[in-house]
Amino acid sequence: MRVITLLTDFGLEDGYVAAMKGVIASVAPEARVVDVTHLVPPQDVAFARFRLLTAAPFFPPGTIHVAVVDPGVGTARRAVAIRCRSGSCLVGPDNGLLSGALEADPPLAVVELSDPRFWRTDTPSATFHGRDIFAPVAAHLARGVTLEALGPAVPPDGLVTLDLRPPTPVAGGLEGAVQATDRFGNLISNVPAVLLPGNGAWRASIGGRTLPGHRTYADVPPGEALALVGSHGFVEIAVHRGDARSALGASVGDRVEIRWA
Amino acid sequence: MRVITLLTDFGLEDGYVAAMKGVIASVAPEARVVDVTHLVPPQDVAFARFRLLTAAPFFPPGTIHVAVVDPGVGTARRAVAIRCRSGSCLVGPDNGLLSGALEADPPLAVVELSDPRFWRTDTPSATFHGRDIFAPVAAHLARGVTLEALGPAVPPDGLVTLDLRPPTPVAGGLEGAVQATDRFGNLISNVPAVLLPGNGAWRASIGGRTLPGHRTYADVPPGEALALVGSHGFVEIAVHRGDARSALGASVGDRVEIRWA
Amino acid sequence: MRVITLLTDFGLEDGYVAAMKGVIASVAPEARVVDVTHLVPPQDVAFARFRLLTAAPFFPPGTIHVAVVDPGVGTARRAVAIRCRSGSCLVGPDNGLLSGALEADPPLAVVELSDPRFWRTDTPSATFHGRDIFAPVAAHLARGVTLEALGPAVPPDGLVTLDLRPPTPVAGGLEGAVQATDRFGNLISNVPAVLLPGNGAWRASIGGRTLPGHRTYADVPPGEALALVGSHGFVEIAVHRGDARSALGASVGDRVEIRWA
Numbered sequence: 001m002r003v004i005t006l007l008t009d010f011g012l013e014d015g016y017v018a019a020m021k022g023v024i025a026s027v028a029p030e031a032r033v034v035d036v037t038h039l040v041p042p043q044d045v046a047f048a049r050f051r052l053l054t055a056a057p058f059f060p061p062g063t064i065h066v067a068v069v070d071p072g073v074g075t076a077r078r079a080v081a082i083r084c085r086s087g088s089c090l091v092g093p094d095n096g097l098l099s100g101a102l103e104a105d106p107p108l109a110v111v112e113l114s115d116p117r118f119w120r121t122d123t124p125s126a127t128f129h130g131r132d133i134f135a136p137v138a139a140h141l142a143r144g145v146t147l148e149a150l151g152p153a154v155p156p157d158g159l160v161t162l163d164l165r166p167p168t169p170v171a172g173g174l175e176g177a178v179q180a181t182d183r184f185g186n187l188i189s190n191v192p193a194v195l196l197p198g199n200g201a202w203r204a205s206i207g208g209r210t211l212p213g214h215r216t217y218a219d220v221p222p223g224e225a226l227a228l229v230g231s232h233g234f235v236e237i238a239v240h241r242g243d244a245r246s247a248l249g250a251s252v253g254d255r256v257e258i259r260w261a
Numbered sequence: 262m263r264v265i266t267l268l269t270d271f272g273l274e275d276g277y278v279a280a281m282k283g284v285i286a287s288v289a290p291e292a293r294v295v296d297v298t299h300l301v302p303p304q305d306v307a308f309a310r311f312r313l314l315t316a317a318p319f320f321p322p323g324t325i326h327v328a329v330v331d332p333g334v335g336t337a338r339r340a341v342a343i344r345c346r347s348g349s350c351l352v353g354p355d356n357g358l359l360s361g362a363l364e365a366d367p368p369l370a371v372v373e374l375s376d377p378r379f380w381r382t383d384t385p386s387a388t389f390h391g392r393d394i395f396a397p398v399a400a401h402l403a404r405g406v407t408l409e410a411l412g413p414a415v416p417p418d419g420l421v422t423l424d425l426r427p428p429t430p431v432a433g434g435l436e437g438a439v440q441a442t443d444r445f446g447n448l449i450s451n452v453p454a455v456l457l458p459g460n461g462a463w464r465a466s467i468g469g470r471t472l473p474g475h476r477t478y479a480d481v482p483p484g485e486a487l488a489l490v491g492s493h494g495f496v497e498i499a500v501h502r503g504d505a506r507s508a509l510g511a512s513v514g515d516r517v518e519i520r521w522a
Numbered sequence: 523m524r525v526i527t528l529l530t531d532f533g534l535e536d537g538y539v540a541a542m543k544g545v546i547a548s549v550a551p552e553a554r555v556v557d558v559t560h561l562v563p564p565q566d567v568a569f570a571r572f573r574l575l576t577a578a579p580f581f582p583p584g585t586i587h588v589a590v591v592d593p594g595v596g597t598a599r600r601a602v603a604i605r606c607r608s609g610s611c612l613v614g615p616d617n618g619l620l621s622g623a624l625e626a627d628p629p630l631a632v633v634e635l636s637d638p639r640f641w642r643t644d645t646p647s648a649t650f651h652g653r654d655i656f657a658p659v660a661a662h663l664a665r666g667v668t669l670e671a672l673g674p675a676v677p678p679d680g681l682v683t684l685d686l687r688p689p690t691p692v693a694g695g696l697e698g699a700v701q702a703t704d705r706f707g708n709l710i711s712n713v714p715a716v717l718l719p720g721n722g723a724w725r726a727s728i729g730g731r732t733l734p735g736h737r738t739y740a741d742v743p744p745g746e747a748l749a750l751v752g753s754h755g756f757v758e759i760a761v762h763r764g765d766a767r768s769a770l771g772a773s774v775g776d777r778v779e780i781r782w783a
Contacts, residue, residue, distance in 0.1 A: 003544075003547050003551075005540065010444065011443075011444035012273070012298060012300050012534070013298055013300035013301075013443075013444055014298065014312060014315075014443045014444055015297055015298060015312040015313070015315045015316035016443075016492075018266065018295060018296065018297040018298065018316040018319075019315065019316050019319040020319075021295045022264075022266075022295070022316065022317075022318075022319035022320035022321070022324070023319050025264050025293065025295070025320060025321055025324075026319070026320065029264075029293075029321065032547070032551075033295075034540060034543045034544070034547070034555075035540065036537055036540040037534060037535055037536065037537060037540065038534075039534050040535075042444070042445055043502060051536060051537040051540075054536075054537045054541065055537035055540040055541050055544065056544075057544075058540075058541040058542075058544030058545050058548070059544035059548065060544070060547055060548040060551065063544070063547075071479075071502060072479060073477065073479070074476065074477030074478065074479055074480075075477070075479045125491075125492040126476050126477035126489070127477055127489070127491060127492050128491075128492030131319065131492065132492075182533075182535075182536045182538075183533035183535055183536055183564070215596065215648050216595065216596030216597070216648035216649055217596065218594060218595070218597045219596075228648070230647075230649060230650075231538075231649050231650030231653065231654075241565060241593060271705065272704075272705035273534070273559060273560075274559055274561035274562075274705055275559065275573060275576075275704045275705055276558055276559060276573040276574070276576045276577035277704075277753075279527065279556060279557065279559065279577040280576065281580075282556045283525075283527075283556070283577065283578075283579075283581035283582070283585070284580050286525050286554070286585075287580070287581065287582040290582065294556075303705070303706055304763060332740075332763060333740060334738065334739070334740070335737065335738030335739065335740055336738070336740045386752075387738035387750070388739060388750070388752060388753050389752075389753030392580065392753065393753075
C-alpha cells in the first residue's frame with residue numbers, strides 16, 4: 001500500500017489533521033500516513049512550497065503528497081491532482097504551493113478534482129476541503145483509483161506557479177535571495193549548489209556581510225557566521241551553534257550575492 | 262487491525278506520548294495509532310472535550326479513542342471504557358472529557374477499568390495512567406478483548422458530563438456561547454448549524470459587534486469579520502485571513518447571539 | 523516488522539523529519555515509525571538523553587531507536603549503532619546522547635557506521651546525517667541486516683558518556699540535582715525511587731524550600747508544592763495543577779536534597 005504525506009497549515013492543537021487521517025483510514029485502511037509538517041504559518045503558501053520541495057524527493061516512487069495551504073478555499077480556485085514523472089502524485093489547491101516540487105519532478109498528467117464520487121460527501125464544507133476533498137481523493141488514489149477517473153484533464157502548463165526572483169548570473173558570480181528560514185535560524189537561499197564552481201572557493205554576501213563558503217558548520221568556531229551548501233542542496237547562511245536570522249537581522253526575500261573567491 | 266487515536270495534554274517535547282505508543286506496540290503490534298492532539302493546554306478538560314467531539318466522527322467504526330486529560334489522576338475518579346452505538350470505543354478518565362463525543366455517538370456499554378490483567382503493571386504509576394492503564398487497555402481492545410472483560414459495568418447515565426450553557430431559543434433567534442477557539446483565531450460557538458433557518462439569512466453578535474452570516478471566509482474582503490458555519494458544524498465567528506480572537510477581543514465563554522435577518 | 527523510533531532536535535515546522543521518514547519508507551516500507559520527540563532544544567544533548575532514557579524502556583524488544591542531536595555533525599565524532607541486552611538497538615552520534623538509555627539496557631555490541639553501502643548515498647550531506655546515514659542504517663537493521671555488517675566493532679566501554687553529578691548519600695538522606703523539566707513545569711531530579719526508604723516518609727528540599735514526599739499530585743491542595751516519585755521513576759518536585767519551575771524559580775542543575783523524615 002502506498003504512502004500518503006500530509007502538509008498543511010492546520011497546526012497541531014486542533015483536531016483538523018486528525019479528521020483528515022480519520023477520513024483516509026476510512027477509505028484506505030492500509031495506507032501509511034506521514035506528516036511533512038502542519039506548522040506552516042497560516043496561509044503562507046511560499047513557506048509550504050519550500051517544505052514540500054525539500055521533503056518530497058526522499059519518499060518512494062508512488063507516494064501521494066497532499067498539501068493544503070489554501071487561502072482561497074471555497075472560491076473558484078482549482079483543486080487538482082497531478083501525476084509526476086517519478087510516479088508520485090501531488091494533491092492540493094492549484095495556488096502555487098505544488099510548483100516547487102514540480103520543478104524537480106515535472107507533471108505528466110493533471111486533473112481537476114470535480115467528481116464528488118471520490119469526495120467524503122457531495123456537499124463538502126466550504127472551508128475544509130482538506131477533510132472533504134483532498135484527503136479522500138488521496139485515499140482513493142492509494143487504493144488504486146486512476147488519476148484520470150478523478151476529474152477532467154487540465155493542461156500541465158496551466159498550473160499556477162509561485163514566482164520567486166530566480167538566481168541570476170552576474171560578473172564573477174550569482175545573485176539570488178533568501179527563500180526560507182528554518183528552526184535553527186539558517187537562511188536558505190534559492191541558489192542551488194549545482195550553480196557553484198566545481199572545485200573553487202566562493203563566498204556569499206548578505207546585508208553587507210561577506211562570508212566564506214565552507215563544507216559544514218563546525219568548520220568555523222561556535223558563534224561565527226558562514227556560508228555552506230545545506231542538506232536541501234541550496235546555498236545557506238548559518239551561524240555555527242547559533243541563529244543566523246537573528247544574528248544577521250536577515251529574513252526571507254533578502255538579496256544574497258555569491259562570488260567566486 | 263483497528264485504529265487507536267490518542268488525545269492528551271502531554272505535549273510533544275517530552276517522552277510521555279512515546280511511552281504510550283511503546284506500550285501499545287508491545288501489546289498490539291499491528292494496531293495503527295493516530296494522534297488527535299497532544300497540545301491540549303495542561304488539564305483543560307473542556308478544550309479536550311471539543312477536540313475529541315470534532316475528530317472522532319471521521320474515523321472508521323471500531324476505532325478506539327484514548328483521551329487522557331486527567332487532573333484527578335491517582336484519586337478516586339473512575340477510569341472507564343465505553344462502547345458507542347457506532348461500534349467505536351472511548352477510553353479515558355470519567356471527568357466529562359468524553360461527554361461531547363457521546364452526544365453524537367451514545368454509549369451502549371460502559372465498564373470501569375479495574376482489572377489489572379489488562380494494565381501494563383499491577384502497580385501502576387500514581388501519576389501516569391495514560392501509559393500504565395489507558396494505553397494497554399486500548400491495545401487489548403484492539404486485539405479483540407471484549408469491553409466486558411475489562412471490569413464491572415457502569416450505568417451509562419452515571420457518566421460525568423461537562424455542562425456548557427446550551428444554546429437557548431429567544432425571540433427571532435438563539436443565544437449560545439463560544440465553546441472553543443482554534444489555531445486561526447476562529448471563535449467557535451456551541452450553536453449547531455441544524456438550528457439555523459434552512460434558507461434564510463442570519464447574523465451573529467458578539468461583544469457588541471454584529472456580523473452577517475456567510476458561506477465561506479472569502480465571501481468578505483481580507484481583514485473583515487464574518488459569521489459562518491465552520492467545518493465542525495457549529496456557527497463560527499472569523500476574520501478573513503485574520504484572527505477573530507484578537508481582532509474582536511473575544512474568548513471562550515463569551516455570549517454569541519444569533520438573529521434571523 | 524520492527525519499530526523504529528525517532529528523537530531529534532529538528533523541530534516540526536521544517537521538512538527534516540519527513541525526509542528521514544521518506545528514506546525509511548524507501549528502504550523498509552513495512553517498518554513502523556514512532557516519534558519520541560523532535561522538540562529537543564537545538565543541540566541540547568542532555569535534554570535528548572533524558573527523553574530517550576524515559577521512553578525507550580516501554581518499546582518492545584527489537585525496537586530500533588534513532589536519536590540525532592548532533593552538534594558535531596560533519597566532524598570526526600563517531601556515528602554508531604549499538605545492540606543492547608534487551609535486543610533493542612540504538613543508532614546515533616556517539617556524543618553522550620545514548621548514554622542514559624544504556625545505563626538501563628547495557629550495550630552488547632557497538633559498531634561504527636562507516637560502510638556507505640547502508641547509507642542513502644556515498645556522498646552524504648555534511649550537515650544532515652540523520653537523513654543520509656542514521657535513517658537508512660536503521661531501516662536496513664529493520665529489514666534484517668546484522669549490526670556487525672554496518673561497520674567495524676567499537677569497544678562498548680569506549681562510548682562517550684554524559685556525566686551528571688550522581689546522587690550522593692549523606693547523613694540521613696541523599697543529594698542530587700534537577701536533571702530535566704517537563705511541559706508541566708515539574709522538576710525531575712536524578713534521584714531514583716529505588717534509593718528512597720521502602721516504607722518510611724521522606725522530604726525534599728530545593729532552593730531553601732522543604733517539601734513533603736507524597737504519592738500523587740492530588741495529595742495536596744491545588745497550587746501547593748510537593749515531592750513525589752514521578753512516572754519516570756525519579757524523585758520529582760511539582761505543584762498540584764501548577765508549574766513548579768516558575769513557582770519555585772528552579773531549573774536544571776539545581777541541587778535537590780532528600781532527607782528521611
